[in-house]
Amino acid sequence: MMTRRQRIISLLEEGDYSPSELAKALDMRGRGSIKIILEDLKAIQRTLKREGKVLLIKPAECRNCGFVFKPEIKVPSKCPRCKSEWIEEPRFKIVVRD
Template sequence: MRESSATTRQRIAARLREGPATPSALASEFAITTESALSHVEHVSRSTEGTDGRLLVSPPTCRECGFSAFDDPLNVPSRCPDCKAESVEEPAFLIE
């Protein structure tokens, strides 16, 4: 498949096969919003399930207290529900 004819989701899937990436890194690389990147990653997760790989997620983690049990790992939380700090590391995604 030629790069120019690939959809954004196909290009994101190919990028995640190369190595881990955060939503903001994907947004910057593909000139889309962070929310759009998360939506694409969620769809890529469903489409790769059981076929040519699986999506691995390094969950968001609070830099202050280390909390990482967020309800939705495919989200970028604005602050930690445990200590209320706003320094939360973004999740990272990888297709294995």
């Protein structure tokens, strides 16, 4: 039986996911689920270092003006440039460090 974090790791080793897609894949619902996923990703990022793997982050992007956020483990709510809330979530993937 895998823990939630182990399931996230195995998904991210197979492909790239946004926090919402991870929540859906893990059958998590409700407003708090994205926050839990983000906390899990931060913890996973710390443990991966010991295994020679890295968490790749494709940064969030404003779908209105194309502004690219910093590659961080968070989901921005608003674009600092155009104030739009139409934000493409960041995407995450785990790869072996070479």
